[in-house]
Amino acid sequence: MRTTTRKRSVVVIPTYNEAETIARLLDAVIDAAPDVDVLVVDDNSPDGTARIVRSHGGAYLLQRAGKSGLGAAYRAGFAWAIGRGYEVVAQMDADLSHPPDRLPALIAALANADVAVGSRYVDGGGVDAWTWLRRIISTWGNLFARIVLGLDTRDVTAGYKAFRRSALARIDVMDSLSDGYCFQIENAWRAQRAGLRVVEVPITFTDRTLGTSKMSKRIVVEALLRVVRWRLRELVADRGPEVTAFLAVGLCGLFVDVALFNGLRGLDPFRLWDPTVARSLAMVAAMFVTYAGNRAVTWRKHPPTSRTRALGTFALLNLVGLGISDGCLGVSHDVLGLTSALADNVSANGVGLALGTAFRYLTYRRFVFTPTASNRSPDPAVTTATRRSP
DSSP states (O other): OOOSOOOSEEEEEEESSOTTTHHHHHHHHHHHOTTEEEEEEEOOOTTSHHHHHHHHOSSEEEEOSSOOOHHHHHHHHHHHHHHTTOSEEEEOOSSSOSOGGGHHHHHHGGGGOSEEEEESSSTTOEEESOOHHHHHHHHHHHHHHHHHHTOOOSOTTOOOEEEEHHHHHHTTGGGOOOOSTHHHHHHHHHHHHTTOOEEEEEOEEEOOSSSOOOOOHHHHHHHHHHHHHHHHHHHHHHHHHHHHHHHHHHHHHHHHHHHHHHHHHHTOTTOOSOHHHHHHHHHHHHHHHHHHHIIIIITTTSOOSOHHHHHHHHHHHHHHHHHHHHHHHHIIIIISOOOSHHHHHIIIIIIHHHHHHHHHHHHIIIIISOOOTTTOOOOHHHHHHHOOOO
16 A cells, blocks of 8 residues: 555556556556645456555555445545545556546646546647547547537546546435446536536547456446436426426327327328328428427427428437337337337337437527527526536
8 A cells, every 4th residue: 555645646546357457557647746646446356466566565555345336436535535534636547548648637627626627628738549440439428518508528438537526426426326437427526516617628538458348238228328317307397387298299290290200100091001101291290299299388488580491400309209218119129139129118218219309499499489688587407517616
């Protein structure tokens, strides 16, 4: 265990089976940031990671009983750091994906911020040696979380961060719920809602060349579900009647869609109609019903300035919402390999329907039924999200 005098800053590094990289990482971190202490939080790795840390002597070691998730490991490390009075707590991966030489810049950025994010998606940042699939998943995952939660941070899934001690307290990091990589999104969301000052420091993220990635299907599903749940909880709390009206109108549209499709097929005993034609007509009718219902009920106080433009935008967003359901099915079936009938239904009619509904609500409200300056009222969720500390 490291025996040098404790410093003001510490970087927390969770590990599980990182024997191939941990010694190199510790050497690189100590060389790049000699004024920063290092804490390795190991989940009882069977490959001897903890033994290598002990023999290295350049880091503190917190060994846990077993593997219980990335979020749990970070919470344990943060609690250790807070309990020992560190003023700055940073975090990074153990697989050499995060450049250690950027750690000083990350910590220095806290001079004018509460949270500093090592970002791949700002000017000067980037990724190296990623497959096209990894790029797509990361890019769209970031975009999805940012849109649904209304976040300003460009890289909300970043795992390379530095926090002021006071920031960890204000986001209640020890009460966070995520176990997988969704832990990063949750902290980005909590930081913005708490009004913290967040800056993004450009980094180049390099895909691991040694060891095995800890990403799994369960982690991806957890992130999707938690993001939607957090935003829906906020929306219901802030705009309960509006959300209820939107869902009721959506159910009416669904009824029209199903009834008209089956009615057209039933009125065609000789099957002269192509099912796709009947389906298209039913979808168009349902779209007009939901547009009229949302205009007359959900957002009756926000009449669009141009009905033609509003209807066109509504139709486009509705199609994107439908595509989200198909996209979830494609990711689940073709990318994650979940091919059972139950998995297909959960992804398309469960996760896909929930994500598509959340997308429609947020985009209809922002781009179609936008309140004018004369009838705009304060929005608690947006006000909290955009407030910055003095």
